[in-house]
Amino acid sequence: xNRFLRxxxxxxxxxxxxxxxxxxxxxxxxxxxxxxxxxxxxxxSLGLIVGFAGQVSMGHAAFYGMGAYVSAILGTRWGxxxxxxxxxxxxxxxxxxxxxxxxxxRLRGHVLAITTAFFGVLVMVVMNNxxxxxxxxxxxxxxxxxxxxxxxxxxxxxxxxxxxxxxGLFFVAGVLYVLYRLxxxxxxxxxxxxxxxxxxxxxxxxxxxxxxxxxxxxxGFIAGLAGSFYAxxxxxxxxxxxxxxxxxxxxxxxxxxxMSTLFGPILGAVSLTIxxxxxxxxxxxxxxxxxxxxxxxxxxxxxxxWGTLKNRLFSGKx
Amino acid sequence: MLxxxxxxxxxxxxxxxxxxxLGVAKGEIMSLIGPNGAGKTTFFNLVSGFLKPTAGxxxxxxxDITGLPPNKIAGMGLVRTFQKTNIFADVTVAESIKIxxxxxxxxxFFDILTAGKVSRQENRDIGKWSEDILxxxxxxxxxxxxxxxxxxxxxxxxxxxxxxxxxxKLLLLDEPATGLNPVETQELMDxxxxxxxxxxxxxxxxxxxxxxxxxxxxRLAVLCYGEKLTEGKPAEVSQDPRVIEAYLGRGFSYxxx
Ligand SMILES: Nc1ncnc2c1ncn2[C@@H]1O[C@H](COP(=O)(O)OP(=O)(O)OP(=O)(O)O)[C@@H](O)[C@H]1O
Ligand SMILES: [Mg+2]
Numbered sequence: 233x234n235r236f237l238r239x240x241x242x243x244x245x246x247x248x249x250x251x252x253x254x255x256x257x258x259x260x261x262x263x264x265x266x267x268x269x270x271x272x273x274x275x276x277s278l279g280l281i282v283g284f285a286g287q288v289s290m291g292h293a294a295f296y297g298m299g300a301y302v303s304a305i306l307g308t309r310w311g312x313x314x315x316x317x318x319x320x321x322x323x324x325x326x327x328x329x330x331x332x333x334x335x336x337x338r339l340r341g342h343v344l345a346i347t348t349a350f351f352g353v354l355v356m357v358v359m360n361n362x363x364x365x366x367x368x369x370x371x372x373x374x375x376x377x378x379x380x381x382x383x384x385x386x387x388x389x390x391x392x393x394x395x396x397x398x399x400g401l402f403f404v405a406g407v408l409y410v411l412y413r414l415x416x417x418x419x420x421x422x423x424x425x426x427x428x429x430x431x432x433x434x435x436x437x438x439x440x441x442x443x444x445x446x447x448x449x450x451x452g453f454i455a456g457l458a459g460s461f462y463a464x465x466x467x468x469x470x471x472x473x474x475x476x477x478x479x480x481x482x483x484x485x486x487x488x489x490x491m492s493t494l495f496g497p498i499l500g501a502v503s504l505t506i507x508x509x510x511x512x513x514x515x516x517x518x519x520x521x522x523x524x525x526x527x528x529x530x531x532x533x534x535x536x537x538w539g540t541l542k543n544r545l546f547s548g549k550x
Numbered sequence: 551m552l553x554x555x556x557x558x559x560x561x562x563x564x565x566x567x568x569x570x571x572l573g574v575a576k577g578e579i580m581s582l583i584g585p586n587g588a589g590k591t592t593f594f595n596l597v598s599g600f601l602k603p604t605a606g607x608x609x610x611x612x613x614d615i616t617g618l619p620p621n622k623i624a625g626m627g628l629v630r631t632f633q634k635t636n637i638f639a640d641v642t643v644a645e646s647i648k649i650x651x652x653x654x655x656x657x658x659f660f661d662i663l664t665a666g667k668v669s670r671q672e673n674r675d676i677g678k679w680s681e682d683i684l685x686x687x688x689x690x691x692x693x694x695x696x697x698x699x700x701x702x703x704x705x706x707x708x709x710x711x712x713x714x715x716x717x718x719k720l721l722l723l724d725e726p727a728t729g730l731n732p733v734e735t736q737e738l739m740d741x742x743x744x745x746x747x748x749x750x751x752x753x754x755x756x757x758x759x760x761x762x763x764x765x766x767x768x769r770l771a772v773l774c775y776g777e778k779l780t781e782g783k784p785a786e787v788s789q790d791p792r793v794i795e796a797y798l799g800r801g802f803s804y805x806x807x
Contacts, residue, residue, distance in 0.1 A: 437624035
């Protein structure tokens with residue numbers, strides 16, 4: 233029965249996600265949906281680092297940005313197709329985050345947060361100043377869209393927002409699957425162990441450093457993929473998209489939705505992408521209201537919206 | 551099984567452990583006693599890799615483990631508990647035990663991603679393993695509680711259960727009876743004996759409760775001001791005038807009488 237209900241639930245969600253862009257057909261809405269998908273992936277990837285492994289990163293936008301730039305440069309200069317540069321962007325970010333992780337993850341708490349933030353700034357400086365490669369503050373234009381997928385009589389093109397919306401659904405689902413598997417494995421449990429009590433984790437055989445570096449690398453890799461997806465959707469990238477503001481934005485999504493769950497970051501990403509749009513009506517006061525609402529949320533629901541709900545609903549945990 | 555040779559460590563000028571040689575034989579319950587600040591916990595830290603010695607060596611099962619990181623040493627089968635209550639506070643008892651199985655779970659990265667054979671077998675095994683350990687330590691009925699919400703005595707027991715989950719060959723317990731009431735202490739004694747007799751693990755124990763130490767230990771060693779005073783059978787050691795002198799504690803004279 234439980235299994236049947238779950239199946240039914242999954243089908244309903246799939247149907248709703250499928251139908252959504254047919255209900256809200258305006259480009260404006262579709263854009264918000266696609267951005268929600270990209271932020272969902274970003275929040276999920278940061279959630280692995282912050283929520284599961286317990287390591288605060290304030291430079292996540294750097295990995296997002298590196299994926300975007302690598303993929304965009306390969307696509308514009310050498311005409312490589314998105315389907316290849318997508319992965320290369322991810323791998324590039326993953327490799328860099330491995331290196332950075334090895335360096336900085338021996339630090340803790342505030343020092344780690346500041347160091348990762350500093351790394352984010354460093355990447356911005358490179359994007360702005362290595363003009364021969366990145367075109368500096370002017371950014372990169374003319375990024376190619378994904379080439380059509382042809383399989384027999386089926387031909388999938390990626391020309392309008394609704395196409396990206398559906399591609400994005402696959403992207404989110406894929407990331408969600410991988411993270412689900414990881415967080416329900418020995419590797420995920422090791423991350424939780426390190427987050428909860430590093431000394432005890434070590435005494436039980438967990439290589440704490442390796443575990444943290446793994447989370448950081450996987451998170452960086454996925455953020456790189458998201459960057460590539462973003463670049464080939466917006467078709468223009470420049471350094472201003474990948475600022476520290478953006479890193480903090482992602483962090484807020486994770487905290488708001490609920491850390492150390494998979495649904496929490498998705499909820500945080502979607503609501504915090506949509507909410508500011510609603511608040512546009514408030515004009516100048518928008519950011520003030522937004523900031524104030526976030527503070528209240530964090531004070532009242534420190535485990536995030538989903539973390540709190542989950543504990544209330546399924547509290548076998550007395 | 552465990553052999554420390556001329557082990558020393560200093561904190562600034564303080565000789566916390568000085569030139570201590572000590573062995574634990576397979577299958578025994580060995581205890582380390584000594585007054586507060588004698589260096590017992592420090593000795594455990596040296597042996598389990600949480601501290602690096604300034605001199606001396608540690609051998610475990612014929613390999614030199616001096617200076618190896620704690621997770622490596624745990625992986626070789628030497629697992630320790632802590633004097634302070636050291637737990638994963640914000641997860642449930644069952645989840646916490648699952649984390650403790652880290653060393654027994656072998657699924658590789660791609661097996662995990664593809665829900666391969668090893669992962670699926672592991673997930674089946676974990677249920678059984680947990681049940682075993684939770685029943686063994688009397689924590690079964692607490693399994694769905696958040697660790698921070700269970701009584702203190704159960705948290706102490708959970709710390710031992712976690713160490714057992716790692717399936718050590720040699721289990722180091724640092725003052726497991728601290729803060730337990732007499733009933734819980736009795737339960738603890740029974741469990742330590744069962745760890746040796748049923749689980750066939752070797753136990754190395756630090757304990758202030760002399761009653762417990764004298765009644766369950768096969769051998770005793772006494773540490774005082776960082777140096778080893780003596781070692782031997784509990785009956786002999788507790789009669790040793792040097793020990794009685796060093797240890798004028800109430801508990802000890804009681805045990806010696
Ligand atoms: N990390 C450290 N840095 C400095 N001094 C330390 C450190 N750890 C222990 N000490 C000192 O070393 C001495 C031995 O401490 P240790 O904790 O090993 O004693 P113990 O025998 O376990 O005592 P107790 O019975 O109180 O647990 C003490 O004087 C203690 O203050
Ligand atoms: Mg001690």
